[in-house]
Amino acid sequence: xxxxxxxxxxxxxxxxxxxxxxxxxxxxxxxxxxxxxxxxxxxxxxxxxxxxxxxxxxxxxxxxxxxxxxxxxxxxxxxxxxxxxxxxxxxxxxxxxxxxxxxxxxxxxxxxxxxxxxxxxxxxxxxxxxxxxxxxxxxxxxxxxx
Amino acid sequence: xxxxxxxxxxxxxxxxxxxxxxxxxxxxxxxxxxxxxxxxxxxxxxxxxxxxxxxxxxxxxxxxxxxxxxxxxxxxxxxxxxxxxxxxxxxxxxxxxxxxxxxxxxxxxxxxxxxxxxxxxxxxxxxxxxxxxxxxxxxxxxxxxx
DNA sequence: AGCATTTTTGCTTCGTCAAGCAAATACCTG
DNA sequence: CAGGTATTTGCTTGACGAAGCAAAAATGCT
Numbered sequence: 214x215x216x217x218x219x220x221x222x223x224x225x226x227x228x229x230x231x232x233x234x235x236x237x238x239x240x241x242x243x244x245x246x247x248x249x250x251x252x253x254x255x256x257x258x259x260x261x262x263x264x265x266x267x268x269x270x271x272x273x274x275x276x277x278x279x280x281x282x283x284x285x286x287x288x289x290x291x292x293x294x295x296x297x298x299x300x301x302x303x304x305x306x307x308x309x310x311x312x313x314x315x316x317x318x319x320x321x322x323x324x325x326x327x328x329x330x331x332x333x334x335x336x337x338x339x340x341x342x343x344x345x346x347x348x349x350x351x352x353x354x355x356x357x358x359x
Numbered sequence: 360x361x362x363x364x365x366x367x368x369x370x371x372x373x374x375x376x377x378x379x380x381x382x383x384x385x386x387x388x389x390x391x392x393x394x395x396x397x398x399x400x401x402x403x404x405x406x407x408x409x410x411x412x413x414x415x416x417x418x419x420x421x422x423x424x425x426x427x428x429x430x431x432x433x434x435x436x437x438x439x440x441x442x443x444x445x446x447x448x449x450x451x452x453x454x455x456x457x458x459x460x461x462x463x464x465x466x467x468x469x470x471x472x473x474x475x476x477x478x479x480x481x482x483x484x485x486x487x488x489x490x491x492x493x494x495x496x497x498x499x500x501x502x503x504x505x
Numbered sequence: 506a507g508c509a510t511t512t513t514t515g516c517t518t519c520g521t522c523a524a525g526c527a528a529a530t531a532c533c534t535g
Numbered sequence: 536c537a538g539g540t541a542t543t544t545g546c547t548t549g550a551c552g553a554a555g556c557a558a559a560a561a562t563g564c565t
Contacts, residue, residue, distance in 0.1 A: 216487040217467055221374055222390055223413050224490060225367045241553080244368055259512065267369055272554045274513055279553095296511045296562040321363060328489040341362040343474040344370065387519080406545065418520050420547055442528045442545045 224324065231320035236313045241268065241276060243317060246285065246302065246310040255302035258291065262300050285309055370470065377466035382459045387414065387422060389463060392431065392448065392456040401448040404437065408446050431455055 229240040236243075244266045249255055257265070263273035277300055280286040285306030291297035302310075329337065375386040382389075390412045395401055403411070409419035423446055426432040431452030437443030448456075475483070 216484050217471060218374075218390075218393075218463075220487045220490060221371045222386065225371045226413050228367055239553085240368070244364075247364075260510095267372055269555055270512065271514080271556080275554075278513095291511095294511080294563075298512070317364075325363060325490060329486055330489075338362050340475055341366045343476070344366060344471060385519080404545085415521055416546065417522080417548080421520075424547090437545090440529075440545080444546070 227324055228317075228320055231324070232313070232317055235316040235320070238309075238313055241266065241272075242280065243310070243313060245273070245276060245280065246306055247314070249286065249300060249302040250307055250310055252302075255307070256299050259288070259298050259300055280306065373470055374463075374466055377470070378459070378463055381462040381466070384455075384459055387412065387418075388426065389456070389459060391419075391422060391426065392452055393460070395432065395446060395448040396453055396456055398448075401453070402445050405434070405444050405446055426452065 225240070232238050232240055232243055245262065248262060248265045249257055259273060259277065260270060262277070263270050266273065268276070277286060277288060281288055285303055287301045287303055288298045289301060291299050371386070378384055378386055378389055391408065394408060394411045395403055405419060405423065406416060408423070409416045412419065414422070423432060423434060427434055431449055433447045433449055434444045435447060437445050
């Protein structure tokens with residue numbers, strides 16, 4: 214019980230810190246790029262993107278502005294709805310993500326998998342998926358890349 | 360793998376949001392009060408406290424100042440080292456923690472344990488503890504004059 | 506027009522880094 | 536050993552970025 218509380222406090226920060234340290238990229242950016250990269254056409258509405266990344270709309274507006282300013286992402290007015298904007302992952306953004314993910318993967322492996330010992334992995338994965346499920350199926354958990 | 364990334368992204372925010380919503384208390388405050396409450400004499404050096412809560416020293420300085428201003432905590436000059444300060448949990452602080460923890464417990468139960476199913480709990484706990492272990496023991500209060 | 510929806514902006518809070526102050530400790534030098 | 540200087544350590548402060556909420560702006564729908 215206490216271990217859980219502690220885990221939730223510490224682990225995300227460690228993973229974030231690893232990413233910042235190794236790649237100069239905060240977790241929120243990584244999540245945004247990854248989420249976009251998995252979207253069909255690498256395109257998503259701002260509001261979808263925000264929800265998928267568990268950020269507020271305003272937070273995503275600012276993050277997208279930042280990512281746009283360095284060319285990782287473009288915001289195009291939505292053709293079918295003049296109010297909307299589509300965020301598109303650029304080639305540069307995809308390249309950046311591909312540059313960053315091995316580092317993140319290594320971090321996750323080191324911080325988590327190396328400690329799993331003889332845990333039943335499929336069962337563990339099922340539990341994790343179940344835990345995040347109530348929030349909504351923002352991303353399909355089939356086809357994990359590791 | 361993706362489930363883990365997602366879990367780390369989502370769960371802490373949910374737990375924090377629950378606590379803020381139910382108790383008007385951010386996770387960082389809760390962690391601080393809880394950590395202090397577990398220390399012998401409810402006293403800890405600022406730097407220890409910061410490390411245990413996985414915050415920067417400056418972050419803890421500000422948080423402690425805030426908690427001090429509402430009477431949950433006091434900072435006393437350390438007798439054995441003129442540079443140091445000891446953070447002490449006051450009775451009011453302890454009361455506040457005791458007021459908040461059932462709510463947090465319920466939140467953790469609802470968000471996590473309810474999804475654990477038939478997982479081997481002791482093993483699960485051991486894994487979690489192992490994962491956070493590299494950060495160091497939470498309350499190694501050597502050096503404060505409690 | 507009137508109301509709903511999508512995104513942005515204003516303001517606040519939280520937390521980090523860089524810099525700084527003060528106490529403690531280490532290292533000379535006689 | 537006394538006395539002085541340099542370095543390190545513990546904490547605080549200043550300046551800033553990140554992200555949230557509430558309200559505004561822009562657009563669509565009826």
